[in-house]
Amino acid sequence: MDFVTFFALAIPLVVVAVMVIAHPSPVYSALFLVMTLFLLAVYFLFLNAHMVAALQIIVYAGAIMVLFLFVIMLLNLQSDTLRTQRHGLGRVAIIGGVILLAELGLLLQGSSSELAESSLPENFGTVEALGSQLFTKYLLPFEITGILLLVAVVGAVVLAKR
Amino acid sequence: MDMTLPAVNWLSVLPTLLLSVTGMLALFWDIWMKDDERSLLGWLSLTGIVVTALCSWLLWGQNDVESFSGMFALDAYAVFFHLVFCLVAGLTVLMSLTYLETAEIRHGEYYALILFATVGMTVMAAATDLILIFLGLETMSIAVYVLAGIWRQHLTSHEAALKYFLLGAFASGFLLYGIALIYGATGSVQLGPIAEHVGAQGSSPLLLIGMGLLIVGFGFKVAAVPFHVWTPDVYQGSPTTVTAFMAVGVKAAAFAAFARIFLHTLGAVHTDWQGILWVVAALTMTVGNITALVQHNIKRMLAYSSIAHAGYLLVAMVAGKELGGAALMYYLVAYGLMNLGAFGVVVAVGRKGEPHEELDDYAGLGFRHPALGMAMTVFMLSLTGVPPLVGFTGKFYIFSAAVQAGYIWLAIIGVLNSVVSAYYYIRVVVNMYMREGEAIVELPSLRSALGAAILIAAIGTVLMGVFPSASMSWAGASFLSLG
Amino acid sequence: MDQYVPVLIALILGGVVALVMTFASTMLGVKTHSAVKDEPFECGNPPSGSAWGRFSVKFYLAAILFIVFDVEVVFLYPWAVVFRQLGLFGFIAMLLFVLVLVVGLVYEVKKGGLEST
Numbered sequence: 034m035d036f037v038t039f040f041a042l043a044i045p046l047v048v049v050a051v052m053v054i055a056h057p058s059p060v061y062s063a064l065f066l067v068m069t070l071f072l073l074a075v076y077f078l079f080l081n082a083h084m085v086a087a088l089q090i091i092v093y094a095g096a097i098m099v100l101f102l103f104v105i106m107l108l109n110l111q112s113d114t115l116r117t118q119r120h121g122l123g124r125v126a127i128i129g130g131v132i133l134l135a136e137l138g139l140l141l142q143g144s145s146s147e148l149a150e151s152s153l154p155e156n157f158g159t160v161e162a163l164g165s166q167l168f169t170k171y172l173l174p175f176e177i178t179g180i181l182l183l184v185a186v187v188g189a190v191v192l193a194k195r
Numbered sequence: 196m197d198m199t200l201p202a203v204n205w206l207s208v209l210p211t212l213l214l215s216v217t218g219m220l221a222l223f224w225d226i227w228m229k230d231d232e233r234s235l236l237g238w239l240s241l242t243g244i245v246v247t248a249l250c251s252w253l254l255w256g257q258n259d260v261e262s263f264s265g266m267f268a269l270d271a272y273a274v275f276f277h278l279v280f281c282l283v284a285g286l287t288v289l290m291s292l293t294y295l296e297t298a299e300i301r302h303g304e305y306y307a308l309i310l311f312a313t314v315g316m317t318v319m320a321a322a323t324d325l326i327l328i329f330l331g332l333e334t335m336s337i338a339v340y341v342l343a344g345i346w347r348q349h350l351t352s353h354e355a356a357l358k359y360f361l362l363g364a365f366a367s368g369f370l371l372y373g374i375a376l377i378y379g380a381t382g383s384v385q386l387g388p389i390a391e392h393v394g395a396q397g398s399s400p401l402l403l404i405g406m407g408l409l410i411v412g413f414g415f416k417v418a419a420v421p422f423h424v425w426t427p428d429v430y431q432g433s434p435t436t437v438t439a440f441m442a443v444g445v446k447a448a449a450f451a452a453f454a455r456i457f458l459h460t461l462g463a464v465h466t467d468w469q470g471i472l473w474v475v476a477a478l479t480m481t482v483g484n485i486t487a488l489v490q491h492n493i494k495r496m497l498a499y500s501s502i503a504h505a506g507y508l509l510v511a512m513v514a515g516k517e518l519g520g521a522a523l524m525y526y527l528v529a530y531g532l533m534n535l536g537a538f539g540v541v542v543a544v545g546r547k548g549e550p551h552e553e554l555d556d557y558a559g560l561g562f563r564h565p566a567l568g569m570a571m572t573v574f575m576l577s578l579t580g581v582p583p584l585v586g587f588t589g590k591f592y593i594f595s596a597a598v599q600a601g602y603i604w605l606a607i608i609g610v611l612n613s614v615v616s617a618y619y620y621i622r623v624v625v626n627m628y629m630r631e632g633e634a635i636v637e638l639p640s641l642r643s644a645l646g647a648a649i650l651i652a653a654i655g656t657v658l659m660g661v662f663p664s665a666s667m668s669w670a671g672a673s674f675l676s677l678g
Numbered sequence: 679m680d681q682y683v684p685v686l687i688a689l690i691l692g693g694v695v696a697l698v699m700t701f702a703s704t705m706l707g708v709k710t711h712s713a714v715k716d717e718p719f720e721c722g723n724p725p726s727g728s729a730w731g732r733f734s735v736k737f738y739l740a741a742i743l744f745i746v747f748d749v750e751v752v753f754l755y756p757w758a759v760v761f762r763q764l765g766l767f768g769f770i771a772m773l774l775f776v777l778v779l780v781v782g783l784v785y786e787v788k789k790g791g792l793e794s795t
Contacts, residue, residue, distance in 0.1 A: 099741055177334065187308060187782065188337055
């Protein structure tokens with residue numbers, strides 16, 4: 034990934050990510066979050082993680098965002114009620130951000146470029162490679178996921194249905 | 196492309212499979228059954244659990260190999276925990292048969308969720324892969340979150356479910372992050388290769404952070420200080436049988452995975468994590484016991500007592516090696532029996548619409564209902580650690596393991612804590628025998644399923660205490676199967 | 679990355695078409711305003727209430743169930759890609775997985791999880 038492509042993606046990504054927290058209307062924030070997730074999916078493509086990129090769009094930008102919008106509509110938050118309660122979180126966020134930046138700086142110092150250039154196996158990250166691993170080596174986790182999803186269905190119905 | 200099909204060893208997942216199928220049957224049956232037939236679901240679940248326990252028993256020592264490409268091993272260690280989970284789930288179901296009537300919980304899904312939670316536990320105990328351990332933990336946790344909130348009429352139950360879910364999801368995040376960092380440090384999520392890598396290369400900063408995050412994640416599930424703040428509210432607000440299941444089952448499952456990862460896989464770098472666990476164990480015992488002193492609600496008191504017991508179990512983890520591991524497993528059974536019994540008595544004292552959970556409600560219980568009072572006395576004395584009951588032998592094994600491993604101060608803190616704990620456990624007994632009760636409330640016959648559960652727990656508490664060597668050597672042999 | 683160039687072109691074309699249509703209609707169209715015309719469109723009826731109405735919590739159940747089954751479908755994509763190589767083994771593996779979720783689906787339908795009344 035060369036310098037120009039990186040920034041061509043990174044600048045809009047940071048802009049829409051900032052809009053998620055800066056926009057007064059929660060619905061617009063959610064829509065900006067969709068754009069953020071889309072742009073992140075493009076990064077996953079550049080990292081050869083094709084399946085993850087597809088999942089990012091199908092599950093996150095699709096399903097999870099629907100849930101977010103539902104919550105916004107359920108709570109019926111008006112933009113003015115939100116604005117009054119924003120104080121106090123800012124300081125925590127700034128401290129967290131500074132710590133994260135420091136960590137990233139440390140990581141960048143520690144890691145050399147040799148890691149980034151190591152060659153990947155053929156087909157790495159494709160849907161095909163993932164499928165052949167998922168249904169052979171990771172067969173048992175896959176089946177247990179089925180049980181986990183079943184428990185989630187039962188739990189949702191028990192708790193939400195009267 | 197590499198397409199080698201994995202060696203599917205069906206026998207190794209048979210107990211898990213049996214429990215899942217029973218759970219799905221219970222779910223299906225519930226849809227079509229009438230309201231007054233619901234106790235049949237309990238008996239179906241109990242049958243499934245007993246069959247699973249028999250199956251696991253027969254598979255003891257038969258399947259020490261890893262199956263499913265090194266993800267799952269039904270070794271003797273896993274079988275031991277399978278049996279513990281079956282015991283816990285079985286007693287919980289027996290108690291629930293009576294409790295669901297008095298608490299007016301009309302969800303047939305209750306039994307299915309208990310079974311699915313047990314499925315998650317069995318996966319956690321037998322998994323030899325961090326991803327599978329996480330999936331088992333989530334299956335168990337989600338089922339238990341829902342169970343905590345299944346008492347729809349009570350706001351406290353909603354609060355318990357929400358608190359447990361939010362904090363539990365946070366803890367799962369820590370655990371997952373820890374798994375990711377350990378993968379980064381060692382290049383594998385499978386316990387075997389991780390152990391090899393750690394044995395050859397020692398620890399690294401990344402591994403240390405990963406281990407720390409794992410301790411946070413498991414520490415939450417076993418309710419260790421300082422990750423215990425959710426425990427009192429959740430234990431008090433949940434339906435009593437669910438509290439019992441949570442206090443014993445979830446804790447045992449978390450310790451099963453915790454001990455497999457730390458005592459076995461990361462055993463080579465034990466100097467790196469023993470210090471932290473030392474402090475956590477000492478804090479957990481002390482905070483749990485001191486706070487329990489001032490509680491007036493029996494469920495809340497048992498919640499703090501369960502925190503304290505997590506501390507004793509952590510002492511066994513710190514002691515480590517064969518002796519500590521065996522003591523941990525022995526004490527988990529001991530704790531399960533006496534704690535389930537105590538919660539069984541709490542269920543028996545409760546009435547429709549009046550839970551009778553305050554300590555004052557136990558005044559004069561020893562005269563009103565001698566059998567129940569007797570049972571509660573046994574459980575309370577055992578939780579204190581009075582010989583010859585199982586609580587004493589369990590603590591004896593743990594503290595002697597700690598002393599032999601050179602952790603004399605930790606053992607001393609533990610013994611002092613046991614002395615402190617005597618105050619609040621004995622207070623229940625004093626209440627039952629030394630105080631006049633109020634108007635006599637009619638208590639249920641013990642010839643019910645609930646009575647059977649209390650009886651089994653009481654007999655176990657006495658027998659395992661009087662004859663500890665058989666079960667202890669069995670625990671030791673199971674622990675050794677980790678290799 | 680080359681295989682994603684058509685996706686990029688489609689995205690750009692989609693955006694361009696949308697922009698052209700919006701601007702073309704504002705530039706070329708004749709504008710007439712009236713009180714009725716400036717109201718938000720609500721299927722021909724006079725609009726009533728706020729568009730920010732509160733949803734019933736019942737719909738949340740539908741949303742959560744949608745996510746669960748969406749995640750199930752996600753597992754079907756890689757399975758379909760490697761279906762031929764996996765053969766019968768993969769078929770049975772997926773059959774078990776789907777069966778478990780069919781149990782959930784039947785349960786959910788029978789319990790009225792999908793009814794909106």
